[in-house]
Amino acid sequence: MCEKARVIVRMLQGCNSMNKLRKIHSHVIINGLHHHPSIFNHLLRFCAVSVTGSLSYAQLLFDRFDSDPSTSAWNYLIRGFSISSSPLYSILYYNRMLLSSVSRPDIFTFSFALKACERIRSIPKCLELHGSVIRSGFLADAIVSTNLVRCYSANGSVEIAFKVFDEMPVRDLVSWNAMISCFSHAGLHHQAFSMYNRMGNEGVCVDAYTIVALLSSCAHVSALNMGVMLHRIACDIRCESSVFVSNALIGMYAKCGSLENAVGVFNGMRKRDVLTWNSMIIGYGVHGHGVEAISFFRKMVASRVRPNAVTFLGLLLGCSHQGLVKEGVEHFEIMSSQFHLTPNVKHYGCMVDLFGRAGQLEKALEMIHTSSCHEDPVLWRTLLGSCKIHRNLELGEVAMKKLVQLEAFNAGDYVLMTSIYSAANDAQGFASMRKLIRSHDLRTIPGWSWIEIGDQVHKFVVDDKMHPESALIYSELGEVINRAILAGYKPEDSNRTAHTLSDRCLGSADTSHSEKLAIAYGLMRTTAGTTLRITKNLRVCRDCHSFTKYVSKAFNREIIVRDRVRFHHFAGGELIVIRVLYSLGVLLKLSPQDSLKGKVRETGDETIIDTEVVIMVWNKNITETRKSTKEKRRIQTPEIAET
DNA sequence: CTAGGGTTAG
Numbered sequence: 001m002c003e004k005a006r007v008i009v010r011m012l013q014g015c016n017s018m019n020k021l022r023k024i025h026s027h028v029i030i031n032g033l034h035h036h037p038s039i040f041n042h043l044l045r046f047c048a049v050s051v052t053g054s055l056s057y058a059q060l061l062f063d064r065f066d067s068d069p070s071t072s073a074w075n076y077l078i079r080g081f082s083i084s085s086s087p088l089y090s091i092l093y094y095n096r097m098l099l100s101s102v103s104r105p106d107i108f109t110f111s112f113a114l115k116a117c118e119r120i121r122s123i124p125k126c127l128e129l130h131g132s133v134i135r136s137g138f139l140a141d142a143i144v145s146t147n148l149v150r151c152y153s154a155n156g157s158v159e160i161a162f163k164v165f166d167e168m169p170v171r172d173l174v175s176w177n178a179m180i181s182c183f184s185h186a187g188l189h190h191q192a193f194s195m196y197n198r199m200g201n202e203g204v205c206v207d208a209y210t211i212v213a214l215l216s217s218c219a220h221v222s223a224l225n226m227g228v229m230l231h232r233i234a235c236d237i238r239c240e241s242s243v244f245v246s247n248a249l250i251g252m253y254a255k256c257g258s259l260e261n262a263v264g265v266f267n268g269m270r271k272r273d274v275l276t277w278n279s280m281i282i283g284y285g286v287h288g289h290g291v292e293a294i295s296f297f298r299k300m301v302a303s304r305v306r307p308n309a310v311t312f313l314g315l316l317l318g319c320s321h322q323g324l325v326k327e328g329v330e331h332f333e334i335m336s337s338q339f340h341l342t343p344n345v346k347h348y349g350c351m352v353d354l355f356g357r358a359g360q361l362e363k364a365l366e367m368i369h370t371s372s373c374h375e376d377p378v379l380w381r382t383l384l385g386s387c388k389i390h391r392n393l394e395l396g397e398v399a400m401k402k403l404v405q406l407e408a409f410n411a412g413d414y415v416l417m418t419s420i421y422s423a424a425n426d427a428q429g430f431a432s433m434r435k436l437i438r439s440h441d442l443r444t445i446p447g448w449s450w451i452e453i454g455d456q457v458h459k460f461v462v463d464d465k466m467h468p469e470s471a472l473i474y475s476e477l478g479e480v481i482n483r484a485i486l487a488g489y490k491p492e493d494s495n496r497t498a499h500t501l502s503d504r505c506l507g508s509a510d511t512s513h514s515e516k517l518a519i520a521y522g523l524m525r526t527t528a529g530t531t532l533r534i535t536k537n538l539r540v541c542r543d544c545h546s547f548t549k550y551v552s553k554a555f556n557r558e559i560i561v562r563d564r565v566r567f568h569h570f571a572g573g574e575l576i577v578i579r580v581l582y583s584l585g586v587l588l589k590l591s592p593q594d595s596l597k598g599k600v601r602e603t604g605d606e607t608i609i610d611t612e613v614v615i616m617v618w619n620k621n622i623t624e625t626r627k628s629t630k631e632k633r634r635i636q637t638p639e640i641a642e643t
Numbered sequence: 644c645t646a647g648g649g650t651t652a653g
Contacts, residue, residue, distance in 0.1 A: 045644080112646080115647080142647085146647055172647095174647055175647090212650055215650075216650065219651090242649095244650055247649095247650045248651090251651055279651055282652060309652095311651095313653090346653070
């Protein structure tokens with residue numbers, strides 16, 4: 001290399017902006033050095049892969065280069081495009097390389113091309129690259145084959161991803177993590193767990209990435225015991241203070257119904273990001289605790305973390321479930337006016353639910369019309385649900401007609417509409433629904449509930465007879481029902497209400513609903529005082545809701561039921577709200593009415609608590625219940641730490 | 644001379 005070229009290469013190594021690069025480039029051209037391979041590579045490298053580079057300039061350089069680019073030159077371009085907004089170009093350059101260059105792809109080329117393929121969502125390209133990887137013998141490279149696993153996974157082909165993984169000659173920790181994430185994303189949570197077990201058997205250690213992926217699966221299937229175990233492992237390998245791990249832990253605890261522990265993790269964090277706050281707000285939202293969600297939202301804004309669309313989803317969810325119409329509307333408005341976020345279908349869905357649940361059905365309808373998504377069946381279905389609650393036949397018919405017109409009707413819609421007709425004693429309408437059901441051969445989704453006991457998950461369906469301890473469970477359930485009745489439970493009379501008609505025709509008369517079986521089993525198999533956590537796929541019916549409430553009183557147990565959309569938290573025969581004064585580490589359990597009546601208020605720098613509500617003090621693993629007194633207590637709120 | 648991974652709603 002001549003002295004001039006050496007100087008230019010040194011200049012390029014120190015280059016930090018496109019302006020400088022352009023100057024150097026013209027200098028190169030003047031000196032007639034633009035076909036010098038080393039200089040070309042350095043120019044290309046800066047344009048294609050540095051943060052301040054320019055991919056279009058890289059293309060320009062590439063097109064004007066008149067000898068055959070080296071593999072590394074191709075790699076720069078393929079790499080640059082693979083992480084750009086147009087990954088397709090990455091593939092185009094890869095194809096061009098194969099067809100027009102003497103330079104052959106190496107392991108790096110495949111890594112970058114696979115990364116691009118992961119983002120363009122094309123199974124045929126995946127298969128083609130897979131073939132080339134095999135032919136070139138690079139399948140033995142752990143990174144290349146892990147990229148292949150990710151590629152199939154991102155394209156929705158879990159089976160092939162697993163096959164590639166299973167046949168990998170060399171695997172490392174990242175490969176295992178990729179496979180676990182793949183299962184977790186695909187909703188195959190138990191497969192994700194079994195990968196973890198296999199890792200243990202093969203002596204592979206886990207890291208923070210493994211834990212985050214597994215925690216996400218725990219959150220989805222409410223596997224609290226598994227989640228707690230992962231929390232312990234995170235502490236053992238000292239990654240529990242990573243923001244990723246902490247956020248995943250908060251999400252897991254909140255979705256497993258343990259807000260106490262979610263708050264515990266939240267309090268211990270040194271750094272918090274949007275996801276940290278969102279996880280807490282969503283946690284409160286899905287528990288139906290709008291007031292608390294709003295309080296977290298205020299603290300979030302005060303600590304200068306910018307809320308995003310998901311933040312507002314959590315807020316609106318909490319407001320609609322707690323019946324906070326005014327607050328919901330307020331936050332829906334500031335979402336766009338103050339935070340410049342555009343509401344999407346899900347936000348409109350929450351608003352329709354907010355108005356509908358509160359009985360303001362006309363406003364709910366208006367919301368659908370003013371939204372940008374008035375053809376979305378979910379919104380109409382939400383309205384239909386509200387019409388059922390408030391027994392509004394006219395609007396119910398409007399919603400149902402719309403669903404039929406959109407060809408989006410399902411069995412659930414028919415169930416709702418049928419019960420609206422029944423409630424209105426409209427035999428004709430009822431008959432027309434039956435006809436529709438027959439002609440479309442629609443089946444309802446079977447309901448099931450599960451409960452985690454030890455490391456086992458027990459799943460129940462309606463009138464379940466499959467469980468090995470079935471007989472015992474039914475005799476226990478009889479006993480439980482009797483004790484609940486003594487505590488005040490009134491089983492819903494199936495002959496009295498309008499439900500009868502629809503229940504009979506749909507085969508879901510109020511027999512032993514799956515959550516009743518799960519509760520009976522939980523009472524049998526856990527020691528006195530243990531909290532029961534039930535998860536179910538549908539909504540909890542009114543009778544089971546009331547049943548659970550009285551069981552919590554009769555057996556003195558906290559029972560937390562997670563249904564399709566929210567949590568129901570029962571204790572002492574009440575539906576309760578957990579109010580956390582997180583800056584104090586104080587945890588209050590009170591009824592939603594108390595919360596609404598403002599028995600806990602934060603005014604300026606102090607918090608006022610009416611102590612007739614039950615107070616629990618949260619302190620690491622110790623919870624202590626203090627009995628109420630009638631006087632008012634004033635507690636100084638200290639500065640919020642580390643925000 | 645250059646590679647791979649992560650968390651939130653329904």
